[in-house]
Amino acid sequence: GENVEQHPSTLSVQEGDSAVIKCTYSDSASNYFPWYKQELGKGPQLIIDIRSNVGEKKDQRIAVTLNKTAKHFSLHITETQPEDSAVYFCAASMGSSASKIIFGSGTRLSIRP
């Protein structure tokens, strides 16, 4: 069945450095790729998303890239800050379905002061 693989599972970076999280997906019909941030004790919250007709999207310190040929997409966080410490999940729509997405297993990002 469809699946999304996410790497690394844990990531520790120095404050001010960049962090990169990578995901691959299996369903070539997927056309929507959101990224969620989950802080301790809270539900996931969307931070950025990208659709298949776009190769890159940026929002301040966060950017996402998509390579549909290789079926992988990445999250880039620049100038990391302590408040970036959280668990990040990538996801992909199941086919072109409007209703379902499948999540990666998550990356726990820690920012060292």
Next chain:
Amino acid sequence: NAGVTQTPKFRVLKTGQSMTLLCAQDMNHEYMYWYRQDPGMGLRLIHYSVGEGTTAKGEVPDGYNVSRLKKQNFLLGLESAAPSQTSVYFCASSSNRGPDTQYFGPGTRLTVL
């Protein structure tokens, strides 16, 4: 505007007991979802609904039932709880405009002894 709310926040059950988790949203969303989150496994879809009166199975539906009698509410039931159902449960909702942001509730931590 409370977004997505879940009750209860915490619950401890004994094996074989039953319970219902309630999710409510005030955003007039058509789609609603129930996920479970286990360490290292991301979020897995249990059941979902694409509108009032409809339900469908997700990735891990066994042992759970759902109902969507009102558009704003989505109930998740465990008829005979098992220790394998110890998890954190999240409800989410989204609009029906195509693949779009899912808004998550704060979660329910369930322990089955």
